[in-house]
Amino acid sequence: MNPLEQKTQYVYKPGNLEKSEPNFFKVEDLDTDEMVINLGPQHPSTHGVLRLEVLTEGEYVKEVVPHMGYLHRCFEKHAESLPYNQTIPFVDRLDYLAAMNSEHIYALGVEKMLGIEEQIPLRVEYIRVLVAELNRIASHFIAIGTYAIDIGAVTPFLWLMRDREHINRMLEWVSGSRMLYNYIWIGGLYYDLPVGFEERCREFVTYLKPKLKELQHLIIDNTIFIERTANIGVLPLDLAINYGVSGPMLRGSGLKYDLRKVDAYSVYPELDFEIPIGQGTVGAQGDCWDRNNVRVLETYESLRIIEQCLDRLQSDLKRTRDFDPQKIVPKKIRPKAMDFYIRGESPKGELGFFFRTTGTYDIPFRCKVRSPCFVNLSVLPELSRGIMLADLIAVLGSIDIVMGEIDK
Amino acid sequence: MTFQEIKNLVVAKLGEGTVKEIAPEGLQPVLEIPKERLLSIFEELYNNEKTFFDFLSNITGIDNGAEKGTMEVVYNLYSIPYNHFLTAKVVLDRTAPEIPSVSDIWKTANWHERETFDMFGIRFQRHPDLRRILLPNDWEGYPLKRDYKVQEFYHGIKVD
Numbered sequence: 001m002n003p004l005e006q007k008t009q010y011v012y013k014p015g016n017l018e019k020s021e022p023n024f025f026k027v028e029d030l031d032t033d034e035m036v037i038n039l040g041p042q043h044p045s046t047h048g049v050l051r052l053e054v055l056t057e058g059e060y061v062k063e064v065v066p067h068m069g070y071l072h073r074c075f076e077k078h079a080e081s082l083p084y085n086q087t088i089p090f091v092d093r094l095d096y097l098a099a100m101n102s103e104h105i106y107a108l109g110v111e112k113m114l115g116i117e118e119q120i121p122l123r124v125e126y127i128r129v130l131v132a133e134l135n136r137i138a139s140h141f142i143a144i145g146t147y148a149i150d151i152g153a154v155t156p157f158l159w160l161m162r163d164r165e166h167i168n169r170m171l172e173w174v175s176g177s178r179m180l181y182n183y184i185w186i187g188g189l190y191y192d193l194p195v196g197f198e199e200r201c202r203e204f205v206t207y208l209k210p211k212l213k214e215l216q217h218l219i220i221d222n223t224i225f226i227e228r229t230a231n232i233g234v235l236p237l238d239l240a241i242n243y244g245v246s247g248p249m250l251r252g253s254g255l256k257y258d259l260r261k262v263d264a265y266s267v268y269p270e271l272d273f274e275i276p277i278g279q280g281t282v283g284a285q286g287d288c289w290d291r292n293n294v295r296v297l298e299t300y301e302s303l304r305i306i307e308q309c310l311d312r313l314q315s316d317l318k319r320t321r322d323f324d325p326q327k328i329v330p331k332k333i334r335p336k337a338m339d340f341y342i343r344g345e346s347p348k349g350e351l352g353f354f355f356r357t358t359g360t361y362d363i364p365f366r367c368k369v370r371s372p373c374f375v376n377l378s379v380l381p382e383l384s385r386g387i388m389l390a391d392l393i394a395v396l397g398s399i400d401i402v403m404g405e406i407d408k
Numbered sequence: 409m410t411f412q413e414i415k416n417l418v419v420a421k422l423g424e425g426t427v428k429e430i431a432p433e434g435l436q437p438v439l440e441i442p443k444e445r446l447l448s449i450f451e452e453l454y455n456n457e458k459t460f461f462d463f464l465s466n467i468t469g470i471d472n473g474a475e476k477g478t479m480e481v482v483y484n485l486y487s488i489p490y491n492h493f494l495t496a497k498v499v500l501d502r503t504a505p506e507i508p509s510v511s512d513i514w515k516t517a518n519w520h521e522r523e524t525f526d527m528f529g530i531r532f533q534r535h536p537d538l539r540r541i542l543l544p545n546d547w548e549g550y551p552l553k554r555d556y557k558v559q560e561f562y563h564g565i566k567v568d
Binding site for chain 1: 435436438462463464465466468469470482484488491493495497514515516518519520523527540541542543544545546547551552563564565
């Protein structure tokens with residue numbers, strides 16, 4: 001065999017796995033009752049390639065050690081070598097279920113650094129919020145649907161995928177792709193909304209409202225679902241804050257904390273919406289049921305936001321012939337030298353970008369992403385100590401992780 | 409509390425000359441803290457009823473390159489009840505970067521610090537579990553360092 005060819009192949013040696021991803025627990029240190037179970041990386045309920053090393057005693061989980069990095073695509077290294085606008089497609093691929101939200105926050109951050117956030121036309125900002133909220137609904141649908149599968153119900157998943165398909169198609173109509181949009185640009189948008197989009201979107205809102213009620217009856221109020229999730233994986237509020245948990249998980253634990261309200265970025269202060277929180281209706285506050293209930297209630301609020309956006313977009317911010325969404329897109333993006341941290345509410349929680357700029361280059365000196373899933377997942381070992389092995393999947397699903405964002 | 413008030417509070421507790429303010433043209437001022445005082449300052453900020461920084465948003469590692477010979481660790485603190493921020497940073501020596509771990513104060517720091525260690529090789533003293541988090545355990549080098557060279561082969565697979 002050609003030696004060069006041989007070198008490009010994976011050379012199997014018995015110790016390779018032990019060297020690259022060693023287990024945290026050594027077999028010789030375990031008690032006689034204990035056993036290490038390896039969950040993943042290929043397992044549907046882990047929502048991607050996450051490997052959990054579970055130390056069990058009978059049916060009970062004693063300790064969980066997550067191993068990740070299987071989907072590491074060097075986002076931060078790429079971001080350090082590309083101009084700001086060319087990083088946006090990479091930002092899409094972080095949380096690939098909610099690309100619009102990530103784009104929105106990223107673009108907002110760079111605009112703030114450039115000092116042009118005041119000049120963004122109101123129509124652009126309303127379109128951004130509109131598509132971001134559509135995407136938030138899609139993301140929550142995936143979260144709830146896959147969660148239902150995790151705990152043994154397939155029907156809701158199919159229903160939710162059917163409804164999510166409408167959103168995917170609408171966003172494809174807007175941007176040209178189904179999941180990874182590159183639609184929100186720094187300083188504007190790729191393109192204005194297509195003609196007829198507002199009407200189609202309204203139709204969708206009227207279609208979805210009764211479906212959400214159905215969803216609530218089918219899953220959230222379902223006795224089997226409640227039996228399966230109430231009092232499971234209870235996350236107390238102080239622990240959640242200490243672990244940096246954010247998003248629906250933190251709200252599930254009972255804190256009215258939503259960055260759309262707290263930071264009041266974009267046009268969110270002009271919009272009227274509530275922040276649903278977990279109240280321990282069927283079990284303890286902060287259990288798996290609360291987290292999922294918060295997600296369902298949030299889709300109602302997102303629909304309210306969408307309706308208000310549509311009202312504005314169809315009245316005083318109507319499409320005009322000379323409206324150019326790329327009008328103030330900067331040709332050259334070179335912020336002054338500074339450290340800047342921007343954060344916003346993605347469907348998973350607080351998505352943040354930290355920039356270090358030098359003021360002399362068009363590329364950031366350092367761009368670090370604070371991904372909500374990464375931080376939320378870090379609380380999993382704490383949540384799963386002492387629960388049943390079957391409940392571990394229920395707890396993991398309720399965190400709503402996306403591996404693209406965790407592994408960056 | 410504004411940045412200046414927080415700074416004055418820290419200075420009053422720990423004495424003059426402990427902290428430095430850096431904000432040439434930035435929108436968000438940065439507080440530079442010496443490495444030796446990091447834990448005591450953060451404990452003060454966490455426990456003091458006036459500051460009450462209960463939420464650690466983010467930890468960032470930065471490598472300034474061999475010329476400057478420094479690395480930095482940046483902390484983004486946030487207080488949920490008071491709604492105020494603080495960006496604090498520590499400058500480290502690049503040859504043997506070491507810094508005390510803050511995971512005793514905020515448990516979320518655990519994974520953030522592991523990631524920083526993974527990407528920059530910064531050692532966090534008294535960290536409960538300092539292993540690589542995203543890269544494989546036997547990966548060579550720290551990818552986000554300025555002088556990083558990708559290894560040629562990994563288990564016989566060509567890396568490019």
